[in-house]
Amino acid sequence: MTEEPESGSYVEPGAEFKRDQRYITTRVTADGRDGYPVEAGRYRLVVSRACPWANRAIIVRRLLGLENAISMGVCGPTHDKRSWTFDLDPGGRDPVLGIERIQEAYFKRDPEYPRGITVPAIVDVPSGAVATNDFAQMTLDLSTEWTAHHRPGAPELYPEALREEIDEIGSVIYRDVNNGVYRAGFAGSQRAYEAAHRRLFERLDRLAERLSDQRYLVGDTITEADVRLFTTLVRFDAVYHGHFKCNRAKLAEMPVLWAYARDLFQTPGFGDTVDFDHTKRHYYEVHRDINPTGIVPLGPDLRGWLSPHHREQLGGRPFGDGTPPGPTPVAETVPLAHTPWGAD
Numbered sequence: 001m002t003e004e005p006e007s008g009s010y011v012e013p014g015a016e017f018k019r020d021q022r023y024i025t026t027r028v029t030a031d032g033r034d035g036y037p038v039e040a041g042r043y044r045l046v047v048s049r050a051c052p053w054a055n056r057a058i059i060v061r062r063l064l065g066l067e068n069a070i071s072m073g074v075c076g077p078t079h080d081k082r083s084w085t086f087d088l089d090p091g092g093r094d095p096v097l098g099i100e101r102i103q104e105a106y107f108k109r110d111p112e113y114p115r116g117i118t119v120p121a122i123v124d125v126p127s128g129a130v131a132t133n134d135f136a137q138m139t140l141d142l143s144t145e146w147t148a149h150h151r152p153g154a155p156e157l158y159p160e161a162l163r164e165e166i167d168e169i170g171s172v173i174y175r176d177v178n179n180g181v182y183r184a185g186f187a188g189s190q191r192a193y194e195a196a197h198r199r200l201f202e203r204l205d206r207l208a209e210r211l212s213d214q215r216y217l218v219g220d221t222i223t224e225a226d227v228r229l230f231t232t233l234v235r236f237d238a239v240y241h242g243h244f245k246c247n248r249a250k251l252a253e254m255p256v257l258w259a260y261a262r263d264l265f266q267t268p269g270f271g272d273t274v275d276f277d278h279t280k281r282h283y284y285e286v287h288r289d290i291n292p293t294g295i296v297p298l299g300p301d302l303r304g305w306l307s308p309h310h311r312e313q314l315g316g317r318p319f320g321d322g323t324p325p326g327p328t329p330v331a332e333t334v335p336l337a338h339t340p341w342g343a344d
Contacts, residue, residue: 010186011289016196017186019179022115023134028122029145036124036131040069040149043131044123046094046102048084049275049334050077050282052178052231053135054120059227060139062325063269065151070142071096072332075119077278078285083117097123105130136174139224153323157224165218166225173225176203178232185244185290193245201248208256215263215316222318226264233261234274237300239283243291252304262304263311268324276302277338302340 011017026034028043036043045061047054061070073094075084083103086094093100102121106113108129121133132138143158158166180200187193207229210217217225232240236251252258265271284296318324328334336342 009289010287012188015188016192017183017188019182020116023118024109024130024132025134025137026132027134027137027141027145028131029141030148038146038148041071042125044071044073044094044096044125046073046075046084046097046105046119046121046123048075048077048079048119048278048282049273050278051119052235053118055231055234055273056135056139056227057120057142058273059230059269060142060157060224062273062328063157063222063227064142064146064154065325066142066146066149067329067332069146069149070122073097073123074332075102077275077281084119096125097128099128102130104128139227143224151325153319155222155319155322157222157227159219159223162218162223166223169217169225170228172203173207173229173232176200177207178228181232181236181240181244181246184246185240185287197246197248200246204254204257208254211260212256213314215260215311215314220316221320222264222267230261230264230270233257234265234271235279238276238280242297243283243287250300252300259309259311262307262309265305266309267318271305271339272328272334275334275338276340277335302343305340 026036028034028036028038030038032038045057047058049055049058058072061067061072073086073096074088076087079085083101083106085101086092086099089095097105099105101117102119102123103117105121105123105128106117108127109131118133118135120135120138122131122138123129124131140158143156176199180196180203183196184193184200187196207217214220216222217229233251236246240246241250251261265274280296284291285294288294
């Protein structure tokens with residue numbers, strides 16, 4: 001997620017929204033070919049629970065059981081023009097990296113770093129520098145390069161036999177859904193907004209059709225494709241429907257996608273990573289050019305996320321031959337009040 005000016009200027013009048021996709025593309029790999037070898041305890045995953053792109057990495061790390069191999073630093077839900085900050089930590093500093101802002105790790109990598117300061121980012125702890133912020137490749141590498149540190153029973157989220165299909169559907173999900181909600185929300189003209197809105201819901205309709213008779217997007221188990229779709233769907237009614245004007249229908253009014261999203265939410269490793277309070281605070285407080293007052297809505301009612309979904313009737317095995325992850329580490333537990341389990 002790219003940082004923007006403190007004034008909250010996210011919309012370019014008269015223009016379509018175009019995301020800056022220039023990332024630090026060095027990779028953490030088993031053979032260390034980019035200078036960053038896989039090594040337990042060496043790296044820190046820096047995230048914000050508000051960010052859908054970071055939420056992908058949080059979910060994959062948890063499903064694969066990499067908590068003991070890669071530590072996690074959590075930034076607060078809001079930021080200014082400089083950077084996400086570690087305002088949730090005592091003294092406002094990350095306890096491992098010793099920094100107040102993730103920006104400092106970017107400048108360790110490149111003192112003249114010219115692009116957006118984004119999360120998720122994997123930081124090389126010994127040097128204090130960002131190793132990569134390429135969020136799309138990051139989760140694939142967690143699945144394929146970190147296998148020596150996967151928990152027993154970890155699922156195959158990117159199985160070799162299905163990679164072409166996962167990549168294909170992941171591409172359209174990114175283009176039309178993950179980034180599509182932003183293209184609608186940050187559109188600078190009526191024409192750009194309407195085109196993005198139509199494209200988004202046309203894709204959601206196609207995905208609903210695909211999921212009407214199969215439990216998961218690719219194959220009969222959870223894969224990377226499901227993770228990528230989930231992080232947008234789980235934010236849809238809380239943020240994108242109103243704040244981004246993606247309002248042809250709420251997720252809760254799209255029966256197939258709503259049941260699919262609830263199925264994943266109730267699967268260990270998905271819903272237990274979601275912080276609705278942080279999500280709403282980020283979007284409504286930071287994007288002041290489309291929400292000038294900064295008022296954060298109280299709704300929607302979260303309790304529906306825990307209602308029966310009946311998707312198990314379609315078959316499928318969530319973790320394939322593997323097993324669910326264990327309980328969330330205490331230090332990484334989302335506050336109960338920020339979840340459906342703690343909803344009034």
